[in-house]
Structure formats: C-alpha cells, structure tokens
Amino acid sequence: MTDPARRVPSKDARRSLYSGSERRAATASFARTVAILTALIVAYYLVPLEARTTLATALLLLCGLLAVAVVFGWEAWMIMNARYPRLKAVEALVATVGLYLVVFASVYHIIEHDTPGSFSEPLTRTDALYFTLTTFTTVGYGDITARSETGRVAVMCQMTCGLLLVGVAVRLLAAAVNAGLRRKGREP
Secondary structure, eight states: OOOGGGOOOOHHHHHHTSOHHHHHHHHHHHHHHHHHHHHHHHHHHHSOOOOOOHHHHHHHHHHHHHHHHHHHHHHHHHHHTOSSHHHHHHHHHHHHHHHHHHHHHHHHHHHHHHSTTSBSSOOOHHHHHHHHHHHHTTOOOSSSOBOSHHHHHHHHHHHHHHHHIIIIIHHHHHHHHHHHHHHHHHOO
16 A cells, blocks of 8 residues: 655646746756757867967966856856846756866866877877866776876866865855745845
C-alpha cells in the first residue's frame, strides 16, 4: 500500500503547478544560458591570442579576473531585481563560471604559445580549455601538467580563484536569490 503523502504528482498535476508565463520564462532563461555559453566559446576560438610578454599575460589574467568579478556583481544585482530570481541565478552562474574558464584557457594557451614546453604537451585552444576544465573540476587526469613556473603560478591562481568562485560566489548568489524572493514577496 502506498503512503498518499509520498505519492509523486502526475505529469498533468505537475504541469499545472507552473503557469504559462513561468514556463515561458524558464524557456527564455534556458535559451539565454545556451546563448551565453555559445558566445563565450565562439569568442574564445575567434579572438586572436597572439604572443604576449609574461607581464602582458599577467595583466590579461588580472583584467580577466576583474571582468569576472564585475560580471558577477552585475549578475547579483540583476538577480535581486529579477522577476524569477532562481532562473536568473542559473544564468548568472553559467555566465560567471563560463567567463572564468575562458579567461584561464586563454592564459594557458598564451603561456604555451609564448614559452613552448610550459605544459607537458603543446596546448591548442581546445587542449587549454580541456586543461582548464579538468583543473576547475579538480578531476586533474594528469595527462597535461604545468612544467614552467609561469604555468604553475597560473594554475595555482586558477585553483585558488576556483575555490573562491565555488565557495563565495555560490553563497552570494544564494543570498541574492533570497533578497530577490523577499523583494518579490513584497510586491503586489
């Protein structure tokens, strides 16, 4: 015998839980999220990443991280003022993490281009993105490793910033969602 309190609502009952405008908002949010990711990846592959000095690469990394912080702050403000704060938080997380990954992949690609042998194998753009993602997710397969000091410093920076991004950013996004929901609750 099934406990009535534990029954899962039917598909029709679940569908009625969401209004048409909420479904449209979720669909639009999904489309924006896919567009953001697509734009970041296309930009990563199209933007010229010509050779730079170590100082210029460090400045690129610093400016990239500043851009991540600015995007994150703007997205947090948008969440607090969004009609659907939870949906906006997903978009914000995708935009922030996506930009973060593209910044580090660009830096790794430039480091390997400027100083061949900085990593255990030559890094194409795809390899640099792969290395960035394996480092960010802490999987670290070990097939690509940093060999030069510049490469290792960049990887240490990514690890530290990744921990901050996951720990602090997710907490701040949750606070922004709660603030947005409280604001939404006060509106008629």
